[in-house]
Amino acid sequence: MSQVCIATYRSYDDKADFDKKALSIAVGLTVGSWTELPEAKKAEMEKHLGKVLSVEVHEPANGAAGERYADIRIAYPDINFSRDIPALLVTVFGKLSMDGCIKLIDLDVSEDFASAFPGPRFGLGGVRDLLGVHDRPLLMSIFKSVVGHDLANLQEQFYKQALGGVDLIKDDEILFENPLTPLEQRVEACMEAARKAQEETGQKLLYAVNLTGPTSQLAANARKAVAAGANALLFNVLSYGYDVLHELSKDPEINVPIAAHPALAGAFYPSPHYGIGASLLLGKLMRLAGADLVLFPSPYGSVVMPKAENLAVKDALLSPLHGLKTSFPVPSAGIHPGLVPLILKDFGTDVVVNAGGGIHGHPMGTAAGGHAFRQAIKAATSGIPLREAAEASGNEALQAAIQAWGIKEA
Numbered sequence: 001m002s003q004v005c006i007a008t009y010r011s012y013d014d015k016a017d018f019d020k021k022a023l024s025i026a027v028g029l030t031v032g033s034w035t036e037l038p039e040a041k042k043a044e045m046e047k048h049l050g051k052v053l054s055v056e057v058h059e060p061a062n063g064a065a066g067e068r069y070a071d072i073r074i075a076y077p078d079i080n081f082s083r084d085i086p087a088l089l090v091t092v093f094g095k096l097s098m099d100g101c102i103k104l105i106d107l108d109v110s111e112d113f114a115s116a117f118p119g120p121r122f123g124l125g126g127v128r129d130l131l132g133v134h135d136r137p138l139l140m141s142i143f144k145s146v147v148g149h150d151l152a153n154l155q156e157q158f159y160k161q162a163l164g165g166v167d168l169i170k171d172d173e174i175l176f177e178n179p180l181t182p183l184e185q186r187v188e189a190c191m192e193a194a195r196k197a198q199e200e201t202g203q204k205l206l207y208a209v210n211l212t213g214p215t216s217q218l219a220a221n222a223r224k225a226v227a228a229g230a231n232a233l234l235f236n237v238l239s240y241g242y243d244v245l246h247e248l249s250k251d252p253e254i255n256v257p258i259a260a261h262p263a264l265a266g267a268f269y270p271s272p273h274y275g276i277g278a279s280l281l282l283g284k285l286m287r288l289a290g291a292d293l294v295l296f297p298s299p300y301g302s303v304v305m306p307k308a309e310n311l312a313v314k315d316a317l318l319s320p321l322h323g324l325k326t327s328f329p330v331p332s333a334g335i336h337p338g339l340v341p342l343i344l345k346d347f348g349t350d351v352v353v354n355a356g357g358g359i360h361g362h363p364m365g366t367a368a369g370g371h372a373f374r375q376a377i378k379a380a381t382s383g384i385p386l387r388e389a390a391e392a393s394g395n396e397a398l399q400a401a402i403q404a405w406g407i408k409e410a
């Protein structure tokens with residue numbers, strides 16, 4: 001069994017000797033120095049020494065400045081760090097993240113390291129089981145206007161979203177503990193609206209309430225939310241750290257799916273030269289830490305992530321990973337019904353179509369916004385072009401949505 005975690009980096013430098021650089025990383029981030037060590041000490045330290053596995057240099061064809069880079073793979077012995085994500089990240093990219101043009105692209109953790117992580121408790125299949133929906137993409141709606149609103153207002157907004165036939169409703173990530181809509185009362189009010197809507201729609205619904213507060217109170221807040229009836233949680237993972245998600249997701253008393261919000265991710269992944277690659281940041285590490293659903297920008301909407309990077313996030317959430325359950329991909333931001341065929345083309349059926357403005361901004365109102373998405377999903381999964389579907393009687397909501405936002409072709 002492999003006893004190392006392998007980090008892949010991309011390093012840009014017009015002149016560097018990348019072999020030398022790789023060796024200095026492998027030694028510097030493990031035993032500190034090597035050649036100076038006496039032979040007896042070397043024998044003792046060998047098991048701690050990082051190893052350069054490969055260095056692939058890409059010379060720009062035209063010699064253009066700023067385009068020469070190398071992909072460097074280094075194996076770090078598991079013996080050097082404890083079985084937690086902070087220890088792993090500090091080892092492979094702590095000081096190094098501040099040392100020139102270098103980006104952490106990927107991490108392959110060992111079976112032994114992964115064994116400390118149960119991963120998503122529900123995962124994609126578990127979320128589908130809770131909702132009883134197995135044959136189509138799910139639809140999630142986002143509360144939009146939340147700050148400064150009282151419980152009655154949020155309950156009314158929730159009810160309208162639920163009537164639109166959505167499968168999940170999530171809080172806006174900027175809704176924190178506040179006197180107008182305290183956590184437990186908000187959960188009770190929204191779940192009451194969910195029950196009322198279910199009487200009309202016959203549809204089950206998950207409400208991902210935003211879990212916030214100081215880290216020391218998060219687990220208690222989560223338990224309170226669950227006791228009040230919350231059947232899902234939203235969590236701003238990157239502001240707290242992956243280890244906090246890991247703790248929450250393996251807590252047996254917090255027995256509901258957790259949706260990871262990507263707030264702050266833009267500080268890490270967009271630069272080609274610095275930070276952490278999107279598929280690692282929003283894919284592999286979120287899944288390892290236990291996210292059941294992961295939100296991230298799509299290639300089509302208002303906050304755009306390049307398509308290849310986006311599909312790499314999807315793959316990291318869905319490909320085999322040490323036997324962990326898969327996490328639901330939720331490409332988001334600026335999504336409207338006219339984008340549904342593109343989303344399904346790239347993501348298939350195992351995706352959550354997620355919208356805030358694209359639901360609340362519908363010309364016929366919030367509930368119609370949900371209906372328009374459901375009609376678009378039905379058309380796209382049946383291979384019917386949206387324009388054709390919009391002409392059908394009963395699909396007036398879709399027609400109005402297309403008039404408002406249009407259809408984006410590939």
Ligand SMILES: CSCCC(=O)C(=O)COP(=O)(O)O
Pocket residue numbers: 142172173262295296297302303332333334335354355356357358
């Ligand atoms: C950048 S991914 C997170 C998307 C999100 O949380 C959101 O509120 C998107 O809202 P929109 O009105 O753009 O659908």
